[in-house]
Amino acid sequence: MAESRTPAVVPEIARNQEIDATRHPADTALLFRRSAARSPRSSICWNGTSVATERDRSETEMSREKALPSMISDFLDRKLAKRFQAYDVDGNGVIERRDFALAVERMGDAFGRKPDDPELQRVAELNFALWDRLVAQCDANNDGKVSEAEFKEASLSGSLETVDSFEEDYIPLIDAALDIADADRDGKLTATEFTLWAASLLNHSQPEIDEIIRRLDHDDDGLIARDVIFASIREYFFNDSPDSAGSWVVDPSPDR
Incomplete structure (x- = not known):
């Protein structure tokens, strides 16, 4: 499928977002999670083969993410x-x-x-x-x-x-x-x-x-x-x- 792009329409503003301490705490957490979502890692099983790609986070972090919609x-x-x-x-x-x-x-x-x-x-x-x-x-x-x-x-x-x-x-x-x-x-x-x-x-x-x-x-x-x-x-x-x-x-x- 051919792609139609508009050349250099705006400067890049999203790759290195700074975290503003005055943001709502949950919104700040959201920015951290977005950054993590862009950096997947491959988990390796005991024989060295790649079995999955997943974000590196603990069960506690995943629980917090599930609760986040009520906190934003x-x-x-x-x-x-x-x-x-x-x-x-x-x-x-x-x-x-x-x-x-x-x-x-x-x-x-x-x-x-x-x-x-x-x-x-x-x-x-x-x-x-x-x-x-x-x-x-x-x-x-x-x-x-x-x-x-x-x-x-x-x-x-x-x-x-x-x-x-x-x-x-x-x-x-x-x-x-x-x-x-x-x-x-x-x-x-x-x-x-x-x-x-x-x-x-x-x-x-x-x-x-x-x-x-x-x-x-x-x-x-x-x-x-x-x-x-x-x-x-x-x-x-x-x-x-x-x-x-x-x-x-x-x-x-x-x-x-």
Whole structure:
């Protein structure tokens, strides 16, 4: 499958995160666990053969991880809930493959693209690939659906979104979707283009979109640069601060 990348859209901000002592304690623990999740080790049995790859942690640490969802900050819990809602397009309380099909269908309708449009098909291909990864990582009971609890648990474990998976799964999808939204390919979206894009793919309401535009239109020219959108979404995945730009993309309510 061909990969469409946007060259050097934003600086790397996730590989060497500093731990801020002012964070909520559970959020700080989450950053440590995310770092550990990116450093697997191979366990060796008595005859020297590799039998498994696992994170180096004790049973006590694993018990703490299972308890973590009840300990995380209200903001991080709300952030994950909002992300879940973005995936749950039909609003039935679970994420299914149908939701990913609906998102593509809604985007096609919003921008006047037919199902056989090559650019829309590219978005569909990448979106279903994201679903395959999501269900593989989150569907603990193998029912072909992802509950909010399953989604949050996988997100908090650090296994759902990593720097590599963001580059491989999300960047091409966002890029392909923005190709459809950015009609004149000038690298910027008008307020109308961004509204159609955010409503169809992020599942945001109009008041939420208006707040995002207000926050991301840095020079008040009515346009939002694609690199600003990329940077904001990257910040969402890898910066847990309520003041980060990414937080406004996924949780734009003024009273948050």
